[in-house]
Amino acid sequence: MKNTDILVKLLRADIENKAILEVACGAADFSVSASAYSDSVYCIDLDARRLNSSLKEKLHFQIMDASKMDYADDTFDTIILYNAFFHIQSQWIEIERECRRVLKAGGVIYVVGTWKLDVNIIIDIFGGEAKWQDQFLIAAIRK
Numbered sequence: 001m002k003n004t005d006i007l008v009k010l011l012r013a014d015i016e017n018k019a020i021l022e023v024a025c026g027a028a029d030f031s032v033s034a035s036a037y038s039d040s041v042y043c044i045d046l047d048a049r050r051l052n053s054s055l056k057e058k059l060h061f062q063i064m065d066a067s068k069m070d071y072a073d074d075t076f077d078t079i080i081l082y083n084a085f086f087h088i089q090s091q092w093i094e095i096e097r098e099c100r101r102v103l104k105a106g107g108v109i110y111v112v113g114t115w116k117l118d119v120n121i122i123i124d125i126f127g128g129e130a131k132w133q134d135q136f137l138i139a140a141i142r143k
């Protein structure tokens with residue numbers, strides 16, 4: 001089973017039939033896994049080069065800066081950054097503000113890392129609030 005399939009199963013209560021946004025999606029592996037449980041999976045990145053073009057029909061992919069999103073306030077139930085935190089760390093204040101803006105009340109932002117670089121910076125920023133579940137270090141920010 002792919003890592004992202006395992007993660008989606010762990011987070012299933014916040015995925016199934018929810019409006020999902022994956023931020024800094026890269027190849028969008030998490031979004032593909034999540035789309036087995038929700039038709040409303042949006043994913044954004046600055047760069048479309050890693051995205052498999054055949055996925056673009058199934059997922060709602062857009063080139064968009066996560067620090068300046070085009071989405072309306074209160075649009076998503078669940079937002080995820082998967083193995084992307086190291087790459088967006090210098091913009092985290094702006095990106096977190098935007099994620100909170102587009103998240104519905106009662107929604108959740110998951111920052112998840114498996115790679116050493118991501119894990120180290122997640123521990124630096126979230127400390128004990130980040131918890132290991134299986135091979136995933138997960139920080140959950142609720143609105």
Ligand SMILES: C[S@@+](CC[C@H](N)C(=O)[O-])C[C@H]1O[C@@H](n2cnc3c(N)ncnc32)[C@H](O)[C@@H]1O
Nearest residue numbers: 024025026027045046047065066082083084087
């Ligand atoms: C490690 S890669 C993606 C990892 C991805 N989640 C995966 O599993 O394939 C980090 C990504 O962050 C994207 N990125 C960096 N800054 C961004 C921003 N401000 N808005 C959106 N995407 C951004 C990069 O383009 C890159 O694709």
